Amino acid sequence: MNLARTKKLNLERRDNIAGWLFVSPIVVGFLFLTVGPLVSSLFYSFTEYNIISPPEFLGWDNYRELFDGTDPTFGSAVKSTVIYVVAGTPVFVIFSLVMAMLLNAKAKCRTLFRTLVFLPSVVPVVATSVIWIWMTEPTLGVINNVLKMIGIDWNLQWFYSTGTVLPTLILLWLWTCGSTMIVFLAGLQNVPSELYEAVEVDGGGFWRKTVHVTIPMITPSIMFCTIISFINAVQCFAPVYAITNGGPSNASMLYVFYMYREAFKFFNMGKACAIAWVMFVVLLIITRLVSVTTKHWVYYEGGE
């Protein structure tokens, strides 16, 4: 009996060692690239640090200055990011879903269209930005001129006016919906067809099927894509850097760009870390809220 117990313990020990060994890369990566930066940035957020000279302890000053109006750009950053994220995420998710539904329907050359829709998300964001600057040029760009050709002479300013810059950035984001569309596609293909047949038997059409079968069954995909899209929206950086630089008049001073500018243009590492932590805490709270409420509207086939 003792022999059997020893053998079992040895096997367990072997499994433990093997397990940790196999996952060691990501564990090291996690500690070095996630935990380390998190902890050190928290530390630096309480200092003034410009890399060249040693950090100077400031207490809560960095945080206080963000909220007491010393830096009005912080307000612009928060405002523009909130607008972009709150308006953009639902639009993006619904658009991706509609695209996926369109591409899930039985149609000829379905693969070709899926490739076309996915292609923009494969393009580097810098290149996308450059192309869009060129297309949306108010006087010379192709969009305004084509619109003029068909009689729509609105002379839209796209990236150049404070009112239209954020919607244009959202439009740019919609163009790259490919990867989200694919996730929805996978979700749609896993809806059991018997459910659709049941609706057909009852005489229901497309609308009934969508509202009563499709949407309830893909709530896990909707939740997943909404969270991921939300996080992506909050992280929007490259188009702002490449196209708008936060302008015009700070209308597109999205949060990450604001943070980047603080760190690499003004060399205020301490303040930049504080900015990062404010965002991190807000995101944590939001993610927690979302996962607590999901039980009430998300359906998992496997049961949880």
Place this chain on the structure above:
Amino acid sequence: MKSKLRGRTSSVVLHLALTIVGLLMAFPLLWMLRTSLMHIDQIFLLPPVFFPDPIQFSNYAETFRSYPFGTYMLNSLFISILFTAGAMFTSSLCAFGFSRIRWKGRDFVFTLILSSMILPSAVMIIPTYMIWNSIGVNGSYLPLILPGWLGGGAFYIFLLKQFFMSIPRAFDESAFLDGAGYFTIYSCIMLPLSKPPMMVVMLFAFLNSWNDFLNPLVYINDQVRYTVSVGLQLFMTGHVSAWSSLMATATVVILPGVVLFLIGQKFFVEGIVMSGIKG
């Protein structure tokens, strides 16, 4: 009879909608291509001219003349290949460890790793930069390559773990009976069976590395060592109104990724659907 007509109409509507969407999606890229092959005077003509006449490649010559884009492409290739190799190797190792071995703390560690996916990478960029800075590797490609070898990222591990879990344990068990160790099972059984999701990992990892803009911008200071995405940005600030050569540069930057994608695109949809990532 009525439902057949309704079926026909909805099919036409569907194909129409698909064509419009397809054109809208492809248009910016086609426009870029068209502009890149045109003489600068022709591109400003109104109403807009859609086909270059004559087709000229001199814009592309300008691309390679003003900045060492050949070097940039080699740099990007170097970084992306090393990163992707690391990602494929370490993410499959970790996925194996999370799915095929039962060990203490496994689920807890996995949840922890997964939660790091929620962290916006932008929040991490500054402190990560400072850590690399304090080690003293600034300017080298290490900060761009090493993360690939430290697991590659939670996303790939998650993808592969889901896939591994769908392979029957009978394979493992018979291998154990034959005296195989874990690594043998990993390399001789798991990997050969996992070609589709591994292709997905390879394509996504390569594209993410190739298209990455923020990290090369932050970590590379020497102009000669830039990557294509940073090079494009540089080109744009230096040639503000030279639209035709700018578009040519953009085409050069996009092309490798697109070609790679077109070659492997059938794996994308298959791989994601198969691995069960749907929420």
